[in-house]
Amino acid sequence: MFSILKDKLQSVQDNLTTSFRGLKVADTSSDSARKHPVDLNAGADLLHKYQTEWQELHQLAEENAVAAQKVDVRIGALHEEVMRQWNATSQLTTGLATLPKLAAQTDKIISQIEELRNLVVEVESSLIELADTVEKKELQERQLESRFQLALHSEKRLAQLDILRAKLSEEHRLKVAEYEKQFEKKQKERQETFSKAFEEDLATYKQTGIVPTIRPALTSGPSLEEVELDVDTEALNHLLEE
Secondary structure: OOHHHHHHHHHHHHHHHHHHHHHHHHHHHHHHHOOOOOOOOHHHHHHHHHHHHHHHHHHHHHHHHHHHHHHHHHHHEEEEEEHHHHHEEEEEHHOOOOOHHHHHHHHHHHHHHHHHHHHHHHHHHHHHHHHHHHHHHHHHHHHHHHOOOOOOOHHHHHHHHHHHHHHHHHHHHHHHHHHHHHHHHHHHHHHHHHHHHHHHHHHHHHHHHHOOOOOOOOOOOOOOOOOOOOOOOOHHHHHOOO
16 A cells, blocks of 8 residues: 555656646746747646646545545554553563562462471371370369269268168167166066065965975076167168168
């Protein structure tokens, strides 16, 4: 398109040059025309030629304006494309310039990740140790609780045993007291029986002068040491078995 425009401009320039040359020739020959008769129709062809060339020149100017507008649009689009590529190139250059810094930051991040991984491993190990410690602590607490419950149970059983011992002791005391009471009663009855028999024998001796035959002694009851108390030991055995 530029070559066509260049050719058209060159053609217009050539036509203008030719026209100026024709004007020069006309001016030079004006002096000689004064000496010769003037032909009024002689410039009609030249004027027609100039009008035709002017129309062509005007048409070429309009075409050149349209072509220039198209070229301007294409130049604008090309400028935008060039600026876009320039901006992209600038961004790429800036990005390439920041690559060393980015690489250093990446290495730093990798180092921090490695440190974090080591820290996580240490934390996991600490958590495992903490879990073991907590488990041991809970076991000790359960053992202490079991011992405490056992101590409470033992104290409770000892208290029950003391109560049972006191109960059995009281029952034994009451039974011994009852036996002593019965024993004293029997002894008193025997004493009364012996006294009555002695008085009867004494009365018989006074009347007859004969000593009566000694009657066999009444069978005495068991001594206090020989008494066996009926004690219910089932509750005591049950308590001891627990």
